[in-house]
Amino acid sequence: MQIYVCLKHVPDTAANIKVVEPAGFDESVKFVVNPYDEYGLEEALQIVAKAGGEIVAVTVGKESAVSSLRTALAVGATRGILVKTDAQFLDSAVTARALKAAIAQDGTPDLIFTGKQSVDSEGMQTPYRLAQELDMPVVTEVVDVELGGGQAKVERETGGGMREVMEVSLPCVLGATKGLNEPRYPKLPDILKAKKKEVKQVDMADLGLSDDSGNTGLVELTQIPERSGATMLEGSPREASEKLVAILKEEKAI
Amino acid sequence: MARTGILLETDNGEVKAANYGVITAARETGNNEVVGFLMDGSAEAGKAAVQEYGVTSVIEIKAEAGDFKGSPELQANALADALKHYEISALLGLSSTQGRDLMARVAAAMDVPLVLDCVGVTVRDQTVTKSHFSGKTIAKIELEGDVFLCGIRPNAIEPVASAAEATTDVYTASAGDSGRLKVVETKGATSGEIELTEANVIITGGRPIASAENFDILKSCAQELGAAVGASRAAVDAGYAPHAMQVGQTGKTVSPKLYIGCGLSGSVQHFAGMKTSKIIVAINTDKDAPIFTKCDYGILGDLFDVVPALTEVLKEQG
Ligand SMILES: Cc1cc2nc3c(=O)[nH]c(=O)nc-3n(C[C@H](O)[C@H](O)[C@H](O)COP(=O)(O)OP(=O)(O)OC[C@H]3O[C@@H](n4cnc5c(N)ncnc54)[C@H](O)[C@@H]3O)c2cc1C
Ligand SMILES: Nc1ncnc2c1ncn2[C@@H]1O[C@H](COP(=O)(O)O)[C@@H](O)[C@H]1O
Numbered sequence: 001m002q003i004y005v006c007l008k009h010v011p012d013t014a015a016n017i018k019v020v021e022p023a024g025f026d027e028s029v030k031f032v033v034n035p036y037d038e039y040g041l042e043e044a045l046q047i048v049a050k051a052g053g054e055i056v057a058v059t060v061g062k063e064s065a066v067s068s069l070r071t072a073l074a075v076g077a078t079r080g081i082l083v084k085t086d087a088q089f090l091d092s093a094v095t096a097r098a099l100k101a102a103i104a105q106d107g108t109p110d111l112i113f114t115g116k117q118s119v120d121s122e123g124m125q126t127p128y129r130l131a132q133e134l135d136m137p138v139v140t141e142v143v144d145v146e147l148g149g150g151q152a153k154v155e156r157e158t159g160g161g162m163r164e165v166m167e168v169s170l171p172c173v174l175g176a177t178k179g180l181n182e183p184r185y186p187k188l189p190d191i192l193k194a195k196k197k198e199v200k201q202v203d204m205a206d207l208g209l210s211d212d213s214g215n216t217g218l219v220e221l222t223q224i225p226e227r228s229g230a231t232m233l234e235g236s237p238r239e240a241s242e243k244l245v246a247i248l249k250e251e252k253a254i
Numbered sequence: 255m256a257r258t259g260i261l262l263e264t265d266n267g268e269v270k271a272a273n274y275g276v277i278t279a280a281r282e283t284g285n286n287e288v289v290g291f292l293m294d295g296s297a298e299a300g301k302a303a304v305q306e307y308g309v310t311s312v313i314e315i316k317a318e319a320g321d322f323k324g325s326p327e328l329q330a331n332a333l334a335d336a337l338k339h340y341e342i343s344a345l346l347g348l349s350s351t352q353g354r355d356l357m358a359r360v361a362a363a364m365d366v367p368l369v370l371d372c373v374g375v376t377v378r379d380q381t382v383t384k385s386h387f388s389g390k391t392i393a394k395i396e397l398e399g400d401v402f403l404c405g406i407r408p409n410a411i412e413p414v415a416s417a418a419e420a421t422t423d424v425y426t427a428s429a430g431d432s433g434r435l436k437v438v439e440t441k442g443a444t445s446g447e448i449e450l451t452e453a454n455v456i457i458t459g460g461r462p463i464a465s466a467e468n469f470d471i472l473k474s475c476a477q478e479l480g481a482a483v484g485a486s487r488a489a490v491d492a493g494y495a496p497h498a499m500q501v502g503q504t505g506k507t508v509s510p511k512l513y514i515g516c517g518l519s520g521s522v523q524h525f526a527g528m529k530t531s532k533i534i535v536a537i538n539t540d541k542d543a544p545i546f547t548k549c550d551y552g553i554l555g556d557l558f559d560v561v562p563a564l565t566e567v568l569k570e571q572g
Contacts, residue, residue, distance in 0.1 A: 011387065013526060014523070120386060132365075217396045219396050221394075224530075226548055230536060232553070233552065237555050238566070251533060253512040254512065
C-alpha cells in the first residue's frame, strides 16, 4: 500500500491567538499537527502494519511545518514532503492543487488520508478539491474504515446519531475525524530516529503554483472578545432557577 | 437583480425550519430573486413553508438515471447542472453534515469558491464572515468569480418572514456519476431528538454527571426548554454519552441562543465548540471554576439540585 497522509501545521487549539492587523496573527505560538489529521495518520499506520507499504506525510506550509512532518515520522510515517509557501491561510483550491502536484510527482497513491477540517482556517473542503484534482472518489467525517477487494467500506456520522455506510473504490481520499481510532504519541527514541528520515522540500513556484492564485481572500481577522465574567444568581437552587428563568424570558432566549 | 439559490435541507421530505435563516440572508434587501432547490421531497409540498420567507421558486431536482439517494456524486452533479441551468450566481445552504458534503462536492466539481460554516454573508459584495481558530477570531473573506457557494452555520442568522408567491418546477438532470462511491446502508435510529447543531437551546452535562442514566435529569429539563442535550468530552470518554452528543473542538460546533453548561469546568476545547452561543449559563459547585469567568450567568450549586429545580420552575411557568 502506498498511502499519502495530508497534514496541516496549525496553532495548538489551546494557544492564545493574537490578531496582527489586518489579517494576520502572532505566529510565535505553539504549532502542532492538525488534530483531525492525526486520526488519518493513525489509520494509515494501522493499515500499513497489517498490509505493509509506505506512508508519505505531505504538508503545504512554511519551513516551520517541517516539525509537524517530523512528528509524523516519529510515530511511523516513512517519508515527508513539504510544499513551501509563505502563507498560513492559503485558498483551499490552491492547497489542493499543491497537494496533488506533490503527490503526483512522488508516486502512485492507493489511499490518501486527510482530516475532516483544519482547526485554524476551518475550510472543510480540501479533501473534496484534492479528490477532484486527482479524479478520485472522496468521503469525509469518516469514523470507520475497512479495506478489502480493491475498495474501502467506510462509515460517516451524519448527525443525530445516524451513520452512513459507504462503499468506495480505491484509490480514494478519506477525511478522518474523531472516533476513527486513538492516535499514538511519539516516544523520545523515535523522535530522535525521525530526524534521520527523509523530508523532501519543493517550492510552490516549482509546481507552477502561486500563493495568491485562489478565488478566496482573507481580508480581515478580528478577535472575538472574551466574556468578562458571569453575573452570579444567588440563593437556593429554587431561587436561583426562578431568577434565571425570569432573565431568560426577559432576553427572549426561551 | 441577482438570482440566489438556496439548498433547502429536508428531514424525511419536510423542509427544516433551520433553512429560514439562510433564506433571510439570501433575500438581502429584497433585491434578490430566491430560488430554492430540493434534493428530496416535492416542490409542491415544500413551497408553502418557504414562500413565507421570500422564496420565489422551488425546484425539485431529480436525475434521469441512477440511484439518486445512494450517490452523493450524482446529487452533486445534478445540483451543479441545475445551478448552471437556472443561472444561479450564489448558492447558500446550511453548513450541516449533509449541506457541507454536498456543497463541497459541487464547489469542487465546478471549481468555484466556497466558504463553509459562515456566520454572516453579504451576497452583493461576495463577502462572508466565519470563525477561524475555533471561535477565537472572526475572519472576513472575499469570494471572487461569477458563481460562489456559502454554507451558513445553523442559527447564525435570525429568520425574518417576508411572504412571496412561489412557483414550482421539476428539474431532471442528465448528469451521471463515476460509480465509485455509493451509500449502502444507513445506521442508527432517528431518535426524534433535536439535532444538536440546529437546536435553539442546548443543555450540556460534564464529567460530574457520573453515569448515562443521570443524563435523564438533563433530558427532563431539555423537554421543558425544547432543548437538545450535549456532553463534554470528559463525559463522552467516560462512556456516559455517545460521541454524537459531544460539543467542542473534536465534537460538534454549535451556536444556540441559549447554552446551559452543567458541571463543565470551561475548557478551551469545549468552548471552541460553543463560545458563539448568544447566552451561556453555567452551573458549577466550584466558585473558582474557570467557566464562571467566561459565561453570562452563573449558578453556584450542585447540578443534581439545580437542574431539577430549574425543570420544576420551567414546568410551573409553562
Ligand atoms: C486535542 C483536544 C481536544 C479536545 N476536545 C474536546 C471537545 O471537543 N469537547 C470537550 O468537551 N472537551 C475536549 N477536550 C477535553 C478538555 O480539555 C477537557 O478535559 C474537558 O472538556 C473537561 O470536561 P468537563 O468540563 O466535563 O470536566 P472537568 O474538567 O472535570 O470539570 C468538571 C467541573 O464540574 C464541576 N463539578 C463537579 N461536581 C459538580 C456537581 N455535582 N455539580 C456541578 N458542578 C460540578 C467541577 O467543579 C468542575 O469545574 C479536548 C482536549 C484536547 C487535548
Ligand atoms: N496546508 C495543508 N497541508 C496539508 N494538508 C492540508 C493543508 N490544508 C488542509 N489540509 C488537509 O485538508 C484537511 C481539511 O482542511 P480544510 O479544508 O482547511 O478544513 C485537513 O485536515 C488536512 O488533512
